[in-house]
Amino acid sequence: MLIGLTVFLGTSASRLFKRFKVPQVIAFIIIGFLLGDSVFGIINREFLSAFSPFNIFVLGITGFLIGGELKKEIFGKYGKQFINILFSEALLSFVLVTAFVVLIGNMFFDNSAFVWALGLLLGAISAATAPASTTDVLWEYKTRGPLTTTILGIVGLDDGLGLVLFAIASSITFAIVGTGAPAISSMFFHILYDIGVSVGIGILGGFLLSLIIKKISDKYGIITFSLGIIILILGISDFLECDVLLSAMTAGVFMTNYIPRKSKEMFELISELMPAPYVVFFTLFGAQLNLGNLNLPIIFIVIGYLIGRTLGKGLGANMGARISKAPATVKKYLPWCLFSQAGVAIGLSILASERFPGEIGDSIVVIITVTTFVVQIVGPLAMRIAVTGAGEAGLNITEEDIIRESEAKDIMDINVPFIYEHMPLAQILKTFSETDNLYYPVVDKNQRMLGVITVDHIKNSLMTTGLHSFIIAYDLMEPVVAKVSPDLPMTEVFEILNRYNIEYLPVVSGSDKVIGFLERRQISRKIFSKLIELQKKAEALG
Amino acid sequence: MKLNNYIDGNLIFLLQENKKREVLLQMINSICENKRLNNKERVNEAIFYRESLMSTGIGLGIAVPHVRIKGIKEPIVAVGIQKDGIPDYETIDNIPVKIVFLIIAGEDQHKEYIQILSLVVTKLKQSEVRERLIEAKSKEELYQILIS
Numbered sequence: 001m002l003i004g005l006t007v008f009l010g011t012s013a014s015r016l017f018k019r020f021k022v023p024q025v026i027a028f029i030i031i032g033f034l035l036g037d038s039v040f041g042i043i044n045r046e047f048l049s050a051f052s053p054f055n056i057f058v059l060g061i062t063g064f065l066i067g068g069e070l071k072k073e074i075f076g077k078y079g080k081q082f083i084n085i086l087f088s089e090a091l092l093s094f095v096l097v098t099a100f101v102v103l104i105g106n107m108f109f110d111n112s113a114f115v116w117a118l119g120l121l122l123g124a125i126s127a128a129t130a131p132a133s134t135t136d137v138l139w140e141y142k143t144r145g146p147l148t149t150t151i152l153g154i155v156g157l158d159d160g161l162g163l164v165l166f167a168i169a170s171s172i173t174f175a176i177v178g179t180g181a182p183a184i185s186s187m188f189f190h191i192l193y194d195i196g197v198s199v200g201i202g203i204l205g206g207f208l209l210s211l212i213i214k215k216i217s218d219k220y221g222i223i224t225f226s227l228g229i230i231i232l233i234l235g236i237s238d239f240l241e242c243d244v245l246l247s248a249m250t251a252g253v254f255m256t257n258y259i260p261r262k263s264k265e266m267f268e269l270i271s272e273l274m275p276a277p278y279v280v281f282f283t284l285f286g287a288q289l290n291l292g293n294l295n296l297p298i299i300f301i302v303i304g305y306l307i308g309r310t311l312g313k314g315l316g317a318n319m320g321a322r323i324s325k326a327p328a329t330v331k332k333y334l335p336w337c338l339f340s341q342a343g344v345a346i347g348l349s350i351l352a353s354e355r356f357p358g359e360i361g362d363s364i365v366v367i368i369t370v371t372t373f374v375v376q377i378v379g380p381l382a383m384r385i386a387v388t389g390a391g392e393a394g395l396n397i398t399e400e401d402i403i404r405e406s407e408a409k410d411i412m413d414i415n416v417p418f419i420y421e422h423m424p425l426a427q428i429l430k431t432f433s434e435t436d437n438l439y440y441p442v443v444d445k446n447q448r449m450l451g452v453i454t455v456d457h458i459k460n461s462l463m464t465t466g467l468h469s470f471i472i473a474y475d476l477m478e479p480v481v482a483k484v485s486p487d488l489p490m491t492e493v494f495e496i497l498n499r500y501n502i503e504y505l506p507v508v509s510g511s512d513k514v515i516g517f518l519e520r521r522q523i524s525r526k527i528f529s530k531l532i533e534l535q536k537k538a539e540a541l542g
Numbered sequence: 543m544k545l546n547n548y549i550d551g552n553l554i555f556l557l558q559e560n561k562k563r564e565v566l567l568q569m570i571n572s573i574c575e576n577k578r579l580n581n582k583e584r585v586n587e588a589i590f591y592r593e594s595l596m597s598t599g600i601g602l603g604i605a606v607p608h609v610r611i612k613g614i615k616e617p618i619v620a621v622g623i624q625k626d627g628i629p630d631y632e633t634i635d636n637i638p639v640k641i642v643f644l645i646i647a648g649e650d651q652h653k654e655y656i657q658i659l660s661l662v663v664t665k666l667k668q669s670e671v672r673e674r675l676i677e678a679k680s681k682e683e684l685y686q687i688l689i690s
Contacts, residue, residue, distance in 0.1 A: 422595040460656050467660055469634065470600045474592060475608065476656075479649060 002043060003280060006035070010279040028279055029376055032286020043287040051284055058281040059347070060234040060248040061274060063159075066131050067202075067252020068267040069152045071260065081324040082153045088320030089154070089338060090127040090161045093312030098123030100304035108297035117173040117360050118301070121352050124169040125368060126309040128162035129155045130342035130379070131245075136278060137380045139271075143387045144396035144534070145541040146327045151337050151383075154317075159344045163194060163243055166348050170355060177356070198243040202250025205233035209251065210259050213266055223269050245344060285342065286373070294370065298363060302370050309371075313338040329390040329541055336386035340379035341372050395538040402527050408493055409486035411526055412507045412516030418443045421450055421474040425461060428473055432458055438521075439504040441514045442477040448512045451477030452504065483508045486515060493518060543654075545619075545661040546689045552576050553620035554681045554688070557642070560624055562631040566590070566607060569620050569644045577618060584611060585646060599633030603676075604666050608645040610655055617647040617654050619662075623684060625676055640676050641666065 013027035035042045098119040105115035134155045138148055209229040216222060230248060237247040255263040294302075314335035321331040349368035353361030387393050417431050419440045431440065432455070442451045457476045461467055481500045484493055486507050493505060497520060507516035553576060559565045566589055574582040588609040592598070598607045605628075620643075627638030643662045647655035666672055671687065678684045 424596070457652060460653050467656065467663065470596065470598060470606065471656075471659070472596050474595050475610075476652070478652060479612075 002047060005042070006032070006283045007276055007279050009035070010283045014279075028282035029286035029373065032283035033373075034286075035283070036287030043284065048284060048287060051280075054277075055281060055284070056234055056238060056244055057231065058274075058277050059344075060230055060244055061270065061277070062131050062135065063245040063248035064230050064252040065267060065271060065274075066135060066152065066155065067249040067254075068256045068263065070249075070253050070256065072257045081150065081321070081326050081330075082157065084324040085150065085317055085320030085326070085330075085334065086154055086157050086161060088323070089313050089316030090158045090165070092316030092319070093126045093309050094123040094165055096123075096312040097126040097305055097308035100308035101301055104300050104304040105297075108300065113176045114360060117177050117356065118363060120169040120173055120176075121166070121356075121360070121364055122301075122305055122367060123308075124162060124165035125345050125348045125352075125364070126305065126312065126341075127165050128159050128341055128344040128348065129313075129338050130340035130344065130376070131155045131159065133282070133340045133342050133376060133380055134337070134383065137383045138387065138396075141384060141387055141393040142396040142401065143392040143394075144538040145329070145390065145392035147329050147333055147337070147387060147390045147541075148392050148396070150321075150326065150330050150334060154334075154338065158338075159245055159249075162344060162348065163246070166351075167194065170352075173356065173360075177360070194242045195246065197240055198237055198246035199250045201233055201237050201240070201242070202247040202252075203254055205229055205236075205247070206251035206254030206258065210255060210263070213255075213262050214259060219265075219269055222266050223273065226266050226270055227273075282342075282376075285346070294366065298366055298370075301363075302367055302374075305367060305371050306374060309341075309375075310339065327541065329392070333386040333390045336382045339375045339382055341368075341375050345372055391541060392538070395534045397531070397534055399527050399531060402530055403490045403494065406490040407486065408484050408488045408490065408505075408507050408518060409516065411490060411493075411523055412486070412518050413437075413522055414516045416441065416517035418447060418514065419453055419473045419477075420445065421472065421477075423473045425468050425471040425476070428453065428476070429458065429462075437517075437519065439517070439519055441506050441517055442473045443514050447514055449480060449483060449506050449508050449514050450474070451479050452506070453477050480506060483512075484518070485509075490523075493523075543657050543661070545658070545665060548617055548619040548658060549621070549685065549688045550576075550619070551681065551685045553618070554684050555620070555622040556678075556681065556684075557622045557624040557628075560626055560628050562593075562628055562639075563590075565622060565624065565628055565631075565642060566593075566644070569622050569642065573618055573620050573644070573646065579614075581611070581613060585609070589644070597632035599631050599639050600663070601633055601635040601637065602666070602669075603627070603633075603637050603640045603672060604663075605631055605633070605639040605642045606645065606659060606662055607642065608647075608655070608659060610647045610649050610651065612649040614646055614648040614651070617645065617651060617658055619658065620644045621684065621688060623675055623678065641672060 009031045010028045013031045017027040032043070034040055037044060101119040101122050102115055105118055106112065109115050134151060138151065209226060212225045212229070213222060216225065230251065233247050233251055234244045237244040255266070317334040317338055318331060321334055345368050349365045352364045416437060417435055417440060419428055419431065419442045421442055421444055438455045440453045441449060442453055444450055453473060453476050457478065461471060461476060481502055482496050483506050484496065497505060503520045505518045506514055507518060509515050553573060555569060555572065557565055557568065559568055567586065570582065570585050570589060573579065574585065579585065588611055589607055592609050593607065599605045622642040622644070624640055624642070627640050629638055631639040633639060645655070645658055645662070647658070674687050675684060678687060
């Protein structure tokens with residue numbers, strides 16, 4: 001019941017928020033907050049704990065899909081740019097957050113070890129950017145272009161860098177707080193283990209999945225095998241205590257580069273499954289938020305974290321983009337696109353609370369939860385403004401998207417020549433010779449629909465002799481099987497075309513006047529031109 | 543395909559009427575009785591509507607009123623001869639119509655419909671055939687001319 005409530009309320013809220021052009025992820029978080037302990041108490045801590053494996057599943061699928069976007073052609077084109085931006089924004093964020101937290105912490109706490117531990121760990125966590133909510137906004141606004149590609153590359157990679165920084169920060173923290181920290185060499189071994197094993201599991205899992213996918217073609221098989229292998233990858237990574245996100249992402253990278261054509265359908269099918277899980281994931285995150293643990297020092301540290309992270313990410317991204325001579329839109333708008341943090345940051349905060357139980361761990365969890373809530377409100381909004389400003393929104397549209405979002409009036413041919421019912425054959429032939437339509441509406445003197453003349457009818461009449469003087473359109477036309485109104489969705493137009501197995505549909509007004517015409521082959525042509533136009537727009541951006 | 547296949551001896555008339563409307567009504571009436579069609583009103587409406595768009599008087603004394611209607615199972619051809627002519631039947635050459643071929647086909651019999659029209663026109667292009675039809679003294683004689 002709670003899951004159903006979560007999905008229903010989250011989805012309803014997102015529809016409402018969409019009217020005000022607010023990203024749907026914010027709606028999910030707010031609904032979750034209202035359902036959680038802080039307000040109505042419908043979703044409690046026990047329920048949230050039980051959903052930990054689900055969170056890993058959603059994060060894993062997200063990582064896999066992000067990996068699927070990282071094609072080698074992109075790295076060939078953008079590799080140097082990614083590395084420069086990645087290190088600039090992640091490291092500057094780490095440095096500035098650590099500095100701000102230490103500065104503010106020293107004002108409220110006497111224990112400098114505690115303050116430095118907090119600073120370093122929060123600094124490391126700040127490097128990560130939320131892949132799920134970031135890509136959610138990109139997918140929601142169907143973006144395409146250099147800014148989108150850069151964002152996808154960065155959010156996919158900076159989690160890995162965040163893990164490395166966290167491992168380093170953890171080891172230093174162990175040393176500072178004196179809890180029997182492992183030696184530096186063990187620390188590096190742990191980092192190597194974490195990343196190396198995660199990548200290894202991802203590659204092996206991806207290879208196994210590619211062998212299976214190559215042999216099957218039915219959608220049911222593709223989905224079930226893909227999900228099965230991904231869950232296996234996540235499970236093994238979790239069991240071996242390495243990074244599940246990195247494993248899943250590596251598998252995605254492997255698939256998209258090893259079997260690009262076959263894996264395209266697989267990624268699309270998996271993407272189609274994700275809307276409902278995302279609703280649950282972000283709603284449950286919102287439900288975790290508990291404002292009761294906030295005190296004045298924590299509030300100031302939260303502010304310091306937010307300022308340090310915003311400046312670090314923003315300035316670092318801009319600096320990295322300039323160094324690597326990225327396109328103008330990337331230099332200008334990327335700083336606005338890296339604010340979001342969610343699953344990875346929260347996961348690391350939970351990890352910190354386990355490694356450093358007590359004041360350090362508890363503080364980190366509260367700070368990350370509150371800051372995540374804030375940046376998840378601001379981040380998607382800022383990103384929406386950025387991708388729209390960069391001109392990349394609406395460029396990543398598929399043929400299915402165009403059909404889904406169009407009505408008959410958007411696609412119909414409004415210039416189709418009418419054949420009046422009394423028009424003699426000679427004139428009909430002239431019209432045929434001057435246009436490339438295969439079907440023509442036959443209308444009365446008031447342009448009301450009577451029938452259709454097809455090229456087959458013309459052929460039949462041409463093959464017979466002696467008819468030119470008295471055959472008119474009325475004699476040649478065939479009755480119309482179906483007609484549509486101009487505001488009928490194109491999905492329904494196709495359904496009618498397929499149901500009656502016809503190649504055309506007249507578009508008529510309320511008084512049965514013909515106002516347009518739809519021919520199946522012309523529909524395809526029009527949609528294709530639209531796709532080419534969007535593709536050219538995206539390419540022109542850099 | 544041969545015109546003979548559609549000529550029905552029961553649907554050949556030596557017309558008494560000499561007004562276009564009456565001629566057509568008479569022929570339609572006979573067709574509906576003979577073929578047991580129960581949509582006479584629909585046939586009347588369709589034939590006269592077609593005439594309103596463009597007269598089917600094609601010249602050389604020939605008229606070919608024709609229409610396609612839902613529910614007709616196979617094409618029907620009726621032939622009427624008015625020796626004295628039907629003066630109010632509009633034609634392209636002002637020669638009075640004396641030979642009327644009334645053709646009714648099913649809505650989906652487009653191909654047969656066009657072919658029958660073409661066969662009629664081809665047959666009647668020959669002046670000898672037209673003269674023999676007009677001079678014929680009985681329905682049986684007409685029938686023999688048409689199927690020859």
